[in-house]
Amino acid sequence: MINMEPKHFLCAVNDGVATISLDHPERKNPLSFDSYAELRDWFRALVYCEDVKAVVFAPNGGNFSSGGDVHDIIGPLTRMSMKELLEFTRMTGDLVKAIVNCGKPVIAAIDGVCVGAGAIIAMASDLRIATPEAKTAFLFTRVGLAGCDMGACAILPRIIGQGRAAELLYTGRSMSAEEGANWGFHNKVVPADKLLEEAQAWAVRIVAGPNFGHMMTKTMLAQEWSMSIEQAIEAEAQAQAICMQTADFTRAYEAFVNKEKPLFEGN
Numbered sequence: 003m004i005n006m007e008p009k010h011f012l013c014a015v016n017d018g019v020a021t022i023s024l025d026h027p028e029r030k031n032p033l034s035f036d037s038y039a040e041l042r043d044w045f046r047a048l049v050y051c052e053d054v055k056a057v058v059f060a061p062n063g064g065n066f067s068s069g070g071d072v073h074d075i076i077g078p079l080t081r082m083s084m085k086e087l088l089e090f091t092r093m094t095g096d097l098v099k100a101i102v103n104c105g106k107p108v109i110a111a112i113d114g115v116c117v118g119a120g121a122i123i124a125m126a127s128d129l130r131i132a133t134p135e136a137k138t139a140f141l142f143t144r145v146g147l148a149g150c151d152m153g154a155c156a157i158l159p160r161i162i163g164q165g166r167a168a169e170l171l172y173t174g175r176s177m178s179a180e181e182g183a184n185w186g187f188h189n190k191v192v193p194a195d196k197l198l199e200e201a202q203a204w205a206v207r208i209v210a211g212p213n214f215g216h217m218m219t220k221t222m223l224a225q226e227w228s229m230s231i232e233q234a235i236e237a238e239a240q241a242q243a244i245c246m247q248t249a250d251f252t253r254a255y256e257a258f259v260n261k262e263k264p265l266f267e268g269n
Contacts, residue, residue, distance in 0.1 A: 008044060010037035012062070018055035019205040020048075021198075027063025030115045032071035038094055038119075045100035055213045055268065056106055056205040059127060060198055061113040066136070069118020076145065091151075094119065098152045101126040102224050105217040107208050111201035112136040113194055117176075122152040125161065128220065130187060131201050132179045133194040138187070141174035149174075160227070162187050212250040213268035 007013070013022045022044075024031035033041075048054060059066075070076055079087065101108055101123070110127035117139040124130055124138060132138075140158070142151045149155065149171025158167040162185040170177055182188040192200045208216060218241045226234040245251060250266045257264035 008040050010034065010040045011044075013044075015054060017206065018053070018209040019058060019202060020054045020056070021058045021060050021202065023060040023062040024067055025062060027065065029071070030065040030068035031062050031120070032068045032074070033119050034071050034074045035090075038097055042093065042097040042100050045097070045104045048100075048104040048106055052268075054106060055209040055216075057104075057108045058111055058198070058201045058205050059108060059123060060111045060201065064135075064194070065114035066110070066112045066116035067118075067120025067123065068115050069120045069141070095152050098122060098126045098157075103221075105220060107205070107216055107220060109201050109204055111197050112138065112188070113197055117141050119152065122154060125154065125157055125187075126152075128223075129189050129204065130182075131190045131192060131197060131204070132182055132188040133197050134179050134191060135194060136179045136182065136188075136191075137176040138182060139174060139176040140170050143172060144174040156227075161185075210266065212245070212248070212254070212266045214248050214250060215245050218245055 010025070011022055012025050013020060015021075024033065024037065026032060048057070079090065082090070107129065108127040109129045109131065110124040112124055112130060112132040114133075114135055114137070116124055116136055118141055121138045121140050140149060140151075140154055142149050142154075154171060155167075158171065161167075162170075166185055169175075177185070177187065179188060179191050183191050190200070222234075222238060222241055226237065229237060249269050250264075253266065254264040
């Protein structure tokens with residue numbers, strides 16, 4: 003079991019679902035050096051945690067995240083050496099890799115401000131549910147940087163298409179909830195008072211399924227980006243053969259034969 007009482011973000015676990023959120027609502031939940039590192043380590047450890055089957059990354063105080071803190075991060079970055087800067091950018095990229103490789107479905111519940119690194123966390127999640135008030139912006143060019151941050155140029159085009167991703171990454175403008183839904187960034191838009199309930203309901207539904215199979219699905223979704231079609235078909239053949247050895251597969255067959263609902267246990 004991983005540390006369920008982190009110092010730099012909130013975390014609660016119920017029935018296999020971990021609900022986490024950043025903890026500075028008065029500042030629209032910015033990320034700090036410490037919260038970046040702790041989130042990275044938490045998602046890395048999630049691979050080995052049997053107590054958590056899915057994650058909901060929730061807003062706090064009506065906002066998801068305002069990205070890197072201006073005073074705690076951006077200011078100090080202007081005074082760092084190249085070596086220190088590269089250590090930082092690799093660390094932030096490692097958070098994305100940890101989310102992608104954590105082996106558990108991650109649902110981003112997006113409300114209000116979702117910008118910069120906050121938008122990246124939403125992008126790196128498997129599913130995204132938003133409120134009509136959600137505004138998502140990859141605003142790195144607005145602070146004099148490139149749009150290619152934390153995997154944005156690789157991942158965002160795969161979600162919304164190359165042209166739309168290029169527009170958001172060049173201009174740094176906000177993507178409305180309606181645009182996000184129309185472009186395929188958001189899986190669903192719900193009223194703010196239903197957001198967390200809806201996200202957790204999705205997580206509960208996922209947790210009730212074959213969690214070993216979900217891990218394999220997430221793994222293949224990530225790994226097949228760089229595969230040819232032939233390589234992907236072979237990789238999926240091997241992955242599915244492994245899943246066919248699980249007790250969940252046998253349980254599903256026996257339940258079907260007996261006209262019962264299968265009870266999956268993740269093994």
